Amino acid sequence: AQTVTQSQPEMSVQEAETVTLSCTYDTSESDYYLFWYKQPPSRQMILVIRQEAYKQQNATENRFSVNFQKAAKSFSLKISDSQLGDAAMYFCAFKTGANSKLTFGKGITLSVRP
Amino acid sequence: NAGVTQTPKFRVLKTGQSMTLLCAQDMNHEYMYWYRQDPGMGLRLIHYSVGEGTTAKGEVPDGYNVSRLKKQNFLLGLESAAPSQTSVYFCASSPLRSSNQPQHFGDGTRLSIL
Numbered sequence: 001a002q003t004v005t006q007s008q009p010e011m012s013v014q015e016a017e018t019v020t021l022s023c024t025y026d027t028s029e030s031d032y033y034l035f036w037y038k039q040p041p042s043r044q045m046i047l048v049i050r051q052e053a054y055k056q057q058n059a060t061e062n063r064f065s066v067n068f069q070k071a072a073k074s075f076s077l078k079i080s081d082s083q084l085g086d087a088a089m090y091f092c093a094f095k096t097g098a099n100s101k102l103t104f105g106k107g108i109t110l111s112v113r114p
Numbered sequence: 115n116a117g118v119t120q121t122p123k124f125r126v127l128k129t130g131q132s133m134t135l136l137c138a139q140d141m142n143h144e145y146m147y148w149y150r151q152d153p154g155m156g157l158r159l160i161h162y163s164v165g166e167g168t169t170a171k172g173e174v175p176d177g178y179n180v181s182r183l184k185k186q187n188f189l190l191g192l193e194s195a196a197p198s199q200t201s202v203y204f205c206a207s208s209p210l211r212s213s214n215q216p217q218h219f220g221d222g223t224r225l226s227i228l
Contacts (some may be wrong), residue, residue: 009154013202033214052214059203059205091156100145100164100208102217104156 002027004094006105013082014113020067021077021108022094023092031097034068034075040088040099048090051075089110116140120220122204126197127132127227135223136192137205144210147172147217148180150201157204163188195227 001069012040036048048083051059051068061064067076121136149157159172163182179191202224206217
């Protein structure tokens with residue numbers, strides 16, 4: 001069974017600064033995919049970024065990037081130039097290539113200080 | 115574009131009452147899922163479906179039933195609601211060949227059982 005661990009329940013960042021959210025996972029599969037979802041107070045689940053395990057290059061989407069360390073089974077999210085609208089709960093999620101089911105971490109609440 | 119629509123958005127039930135949550139998607143996706151979100155627990159998979167007429171158990175299926183009579187609809191039923199089922203319920207869908215494709219989520223249903 002796969003597990004996803006987000007060990008930090010809360011983090012805070014100053015507006016315009018950079019913050020890194022941690023995520024580790026455990027799997028014996030070689031074909032898998034990793035995702036970060038954002039959940040603002042509106043409760044919507046919004047995809048932030050995705051990473052294919054077979055790709056060595058770290059994914060980037062504007063101010064969001066990941067640090068994917070496959071050997072360490074680590075998948076952290078870096079938010080640069082933090083904005084007030086980045087305040088939300090962030091979930092790390094995992095799925096294998098053979099299975100469509102997502103396994104989520106427990107989430108981390110990010111607050112942004114003006 | 116509607117995407118994934120959940121009905122209702124809020125509901126309060128008394129213990130022992132029954133109800134059905136409706137999920138509808140207009141993206142012609144094969145896979146559909148029901149999750150529950152509880153504080154500090156992330157999202158946990160209740161049941162899922164890989165196609166019309168098929169359903170399978172997820173991580174926390176007890177106390178719930180599902181049906182997928184039409185490809186675009188996935189129903190979640192509570193036969194005898196219990197306070198432990200107070201939660202926010204999310205429906206999601208994904209296409210057939212969805213290895214690196216994200217799941218698309220509805221806006222959630224907040225359900226309170228008194």
